[in-house]
Amino acid sequence: xxxxxxxxxxxxxxxxxxxxxxxxxxxxxxxxxxQGILAGLLPLAEGGAGxxxxxxxxxxxxxxxxxxxxxxxRAMRESATSREVQPLVGYAPSLLAGVAILAGAFWLDxxxxxxxxxxxxxxxxxxxxxxxxxxxLVVARRTAVNQVIGYxxxxxxxxxxSLAAAREIPFLVELGVLMDLFVAVFVMGIAIQxxxxxxxxxxxxxxxxxRG
Amino acid sequence: MTAGDALLLLPAALPALLAPASFLPRTARGALRLCxxxxxxxxxxxxxxxIAVFTGGTLSxxxxxxxxxxxxxxxxxxxxxxxxxxxxxxxxxxxEGTADALPRAAARRFGGLWFGSLAAMLTVLISGxxxxxxxxxxxxxxxxxxxxxxxxxxxxxxxxxKYLIVCSVGVALAFTGTLLVAASAARAPLRGAGTLLWTxxxxxxxxxxxxxxxxxxxxxxxxxxxxAGLAPMHSWxxxxxxxxxxxxxxxxxxxxxNCALYCIFRMLPIVEAATGGSGWGSGILVALGLASLVTxxxxxxxxxxxxxxxxxxxLEHMGIxxxxxxxxxxxxxxxxxxxxxxxxxxxxxxLSAGRLVAGFGSHEIRHVRGALAASPVWGAGLxxxxxxxxxAAPFAMFATELMILRxxxxxxxxxxxxxxxxxxxxxxxxxxxxxxxxxxxxxxxxVGPLGASAADRVQVLLALLALLALxxxxxxxxxxxxxxxxxVIAGGTP
Numbered sequence: 001x002x003x004x005x006x007x008x009x010x011x012x013x014x015x016x017x018x019x020x021x022x023x024x025x026x027x028x029x030x031x032x033x034x035q036g037i038l039a040g041l042l043p044l045a046e047g048g049a050g051x052x053x054x055x056x057x058x059x060x061x062x063x064x065x066x067x068x069x070x071x072x073x074r075a076m077r078e079s080a081t082s083r084e085v086q087p088l089v090g091y092a093p094s095l096l097a098g099v100a101i102l103a104g105a106f107w108l109d110x111x112x113x114x115x116x117x118x119x120x121x122x123x124x125x126x127x128x129x130x131x132x133x134x135x136x137l138v139v140a141r142r143t144a145v146n147q148v149i150g151y152x153x154x155x156x157x158x159x160x161x162s163l164a165a166a167r168e169i170p171f172l173v174e175l176g177v178l179m180d181l182f183v184a185v186f187v188m189g190i191a192i193q194x195x196x197x198x199x200x201x202x203x204x205x206x207x208x209x210x211r212g
Numbered sequence: 213m214t215a216g217d218a219l220l221l222l223p224a225a226l227p228a229l230l231a232p233a234s235f236l237p238r239t240a241r242g243a244l245r246l247c248x249x250x251x252x253x254x255x256x257x258x259x260x261x262x263i264a265v266f267t268g269g270t271l272s273x274x275x276x277x278x279x280x281x282x283x284x285x286x287x288x289x290x291x292x293x294x295x296x297x298x299x300x301x302x303x304x305x306x307x308e309g310t311a312d313a314l315p316r317a318a319a320r321r322f323g324g325l326w327f328g329s330l331a332a333m334l335t336v337l338i339s340g341x342x343x344x345x346x347x348x349x350x351x352x353x354x355x356x357x358x359x360x361x362x363x364x365x366x367x368x369x370x371x372x373x374k375y376l377i378v379c380s381v382g383v384a385l386a387f388t389g390t391l392l393v394a395a396s397a398a399r400a401p402l403r404g405a406g407t408l409l410w411t412x413x414x415x416x417x418x419x420x421x422x423x424x425x426x427x428x429x430x431x432x433x434x435x436x437x438x439x440a441g442l443a444p445m446h447s448w449x450x451x452x453x454x455x456x457x458x459x460x461x462x463x464x465x466x467x468x469x470n471c472a473l474y475c476i477f478r479m480l481p482i483v484e485a486a487t488g489g490s491g492w493g494s495g496i497l498v499a500l501g502l503a504s505l506v507t508x509x510x511x512x513x514x515x516x517x518x519x520x521x522x523x524x525x526x527l528e529h530m531g532i533x534x535x536x537x538x539x540x541x542x543x544x545x546x547x548x549x550x551x552x553x554x555x556x557x558x559x560x561x562x563l564s565a566g567r568l569v570a571g572f573g574s575h576e577i578r579h580v581r582g583a584l585a586a587s588p589v590w591g592a593g594l595x596x597x598x599x600x601x602x603x604a605a606p607f608a609m610f611a612t613e614l615m616i617l618r619x620x621x622x623x624x625x626x627x628x629x630x631x632x633x634x635x636x637x638x639x640x641x642x643x644x645x646x647x648x649x650x651x652x653x654x655x656x657x658x659v660g661p662l663g664a665s666a667a668d669r670v671q672v673l674l675a676l677l678a679l680l681a682l683x684x685x686x687x688x689x690x691x692x693x694x695x696x697x698x699x700v701i702a703g704g705t706p
Contacts, residue, residue: 112423112427131388135381138377138381144373147377151377151380151381151384154381154384155384158384158387158388158391161388161391162391165391165392165394165395169343169391169394169407169408170341170343170407170408173341173343173344173346173347173408176343176344176347177343177346177347177350177387179347180347180350180351180354183351183354184350184354184380187354187357187358187376188376188377188380190358191357191358191369191372191373191376194361194364194369195369195373197364198364198365198366198369199366199369
């Protein structure tokens with residue numbers, strides 16, 4: 001665990017908290033773009049990475065830092081929604097939940113102790129906290145764009161976790177995973193547009209006709 | 213390329229080519245006919261690959277990355293059946309002049325997404341690598357999402373969004389599980405690309421880290437279980453199944469769910485071998501199966517909507533299949549037969565219900581009255597397939613449910629047997645109360661045509677006869693296929 005690595009990980013935690021504490025979609029999209037770039041830089045900071053891992057990191061930076069924010073920004077503009085509408089959990093309680101998630105992630109890492117090779121550093125607990133934060137955002141936010149942002153935070157967490165847990169995932173599999181992620185965000189963008197055409201807004205909380 | 217390689221690759225290659233070709237036909241009718249004919253051709257290739265495995269043994273190519281053994285070949289055969297049945301009804305379900313008619317652009321897009329999902333589901337089944345398997349499952353979610361809202365309305369868009377978000381998050385958790393499985397193999401003699409081949413994992417199960425593997429299995433079960441609609445991760449299932457057009461519901465219920473269960477069954481023998489056959493993994497499946505059964509029974513009793521009734525019945529049957537596999541032995545054999553019977557009955561029920569809903573102009577059970585009098589073909593299709601799905605004797609699912617019950621009692625799990633029996637009986641009585649007025653009595657008011665072509669009659673009749681025949685008598689070759697598939701789950705080599 002070197003200094004640049006730790007700086008990146010701390011920045012990732014801060015970006016989680018920024019997402020939890022803000023309801024402006026524009027700034028949330030920029031924050032999750034920054035988080036994607038930071039996650040893509042992780043393998044570089046670790047040092048000693050081979051060509052394939054560098055290529056993969058570069059693809060992650062381009063996709064998560066530049067392509068996804070554009071897709072999300074377009075969905076946001078076309079839906080004319082710039083703020084989260086009545087989140088299920090307010091921003092101050094969300095921040096408290098973020099702190100609790102962080103504490104829980106470190107506790108879980110302690111419990112899992114010795115199971116993962118890289119234990120000792122803070123990569124695994126930070127990855128856990130990002131995954132839980134993503135899940136929390138998907139559940140606690142009602143705007144469709146914010147739910148997609150939650151999904152991306154979950155994905156960033158899983159990416160960080162994959163660096164700690166399984167460096168030996170075959171290159172082809174990693175490429176397939178990235179392709180799926182790209183298509184996922186693309187499809188979700190189109191879905192938001194179509195929902196917007198029909199509903200005039202993208203508050204998925206009002207998608208509550210189907211019950212029982 | 214050998215003949216075996218061709219058998220393995222062609223069924224996936226054909227729909228991958230047909231997906232872009234779906235945008236060529238000049239009319240909506242042409243696009244829909246391409247969909248049904250192309251699917252029939254693909255199903256024939258899939259059937260050939262499956263027969264090759266059961267006569268000649270496991271097919272494998274590309275260094276084991278592509279692989280078809282008894283378990284996957286059985287699922288390929290079931291999938292071919294479901295897709296062929298559903299695609300045959302595509303032109304009828306969206307025919308011009310009906311309320312569901314599609315414009316040309318929508319019909320072409322439907323064909324493209326249909327073949328795309330067919331190719332993605334096949335990728336899941338023929339993949340020998342857990343990573344590629346995951347890529348296939350996620351691709352299936354993304355490609356099928358827009359099939360739910362072929363006709364955009366508030367209900368179908370809501371169902372599509374729920375499906376997209378819930379399943380994407382679920383499947384992301386399954387990827388975490390895949391990573392943990394890869395991490396558990398760190399000390400095993402597996403190198404590089406071999407890390408995620410399940411043949412490799414199974415061969416070196418003894419040297420896997422049991423702690424990490426258990427954590428990975430929990431994530432995989434939650435992730436793929438979400439996609440399979442197992443309770444308590446089933447929230448998307450009733451909405452998507454009830455809002456999608458009938459041929460899409462038929463595929464969702466008849467195979468999409470089984471495809472996700474297959475991913476869990478793939479891992480079970482590896483986990484059991486690595487944890488010393490303690491039954492830890494099977495126990496999780498038994499618990500989830502029972503949870504699904506109980507949940508579905510409650511919602512079936514309270515149901516007012518015909519397509520949601522069928523959706524909750526799918527939840528019930530995924531629960532029964534999971535329970536059977538969890539119990540193991542004769543239970544796993546029964547679960548395989550149950551998979552086959554459910555995948556014949558449920559598409560027939562959804563396709564018949566789709567026509568009846570169009571004819572009566574309502575999804576609501578109280579508006580569908582006297583279906584047998586209004587349309588003998590679709591009325592009988594719905595009534596008989598529902599009776600079979602409820603586990604009425606002498607249909608196939610009565611026999612399989614009895615086998616699973618006897619396995620549970622034989623294993624000394626009286627509590628499991630009691631819960632299973634209570635839930636199945638509750639669902640049976642609750643649904644029968646709804647089915648009888650729908651089927652018999654004077655025909656209710658209809659707003660649309662309820663006609664059936666000669667091909668429709670043949671399809672419904674064949675499906676119903678198959679359900680009856682499977683309940684009365686199990687041919688030796690079929691029993692052999694089922695027990696070989698069950699043996700793979702039990703950890704044997706087919």
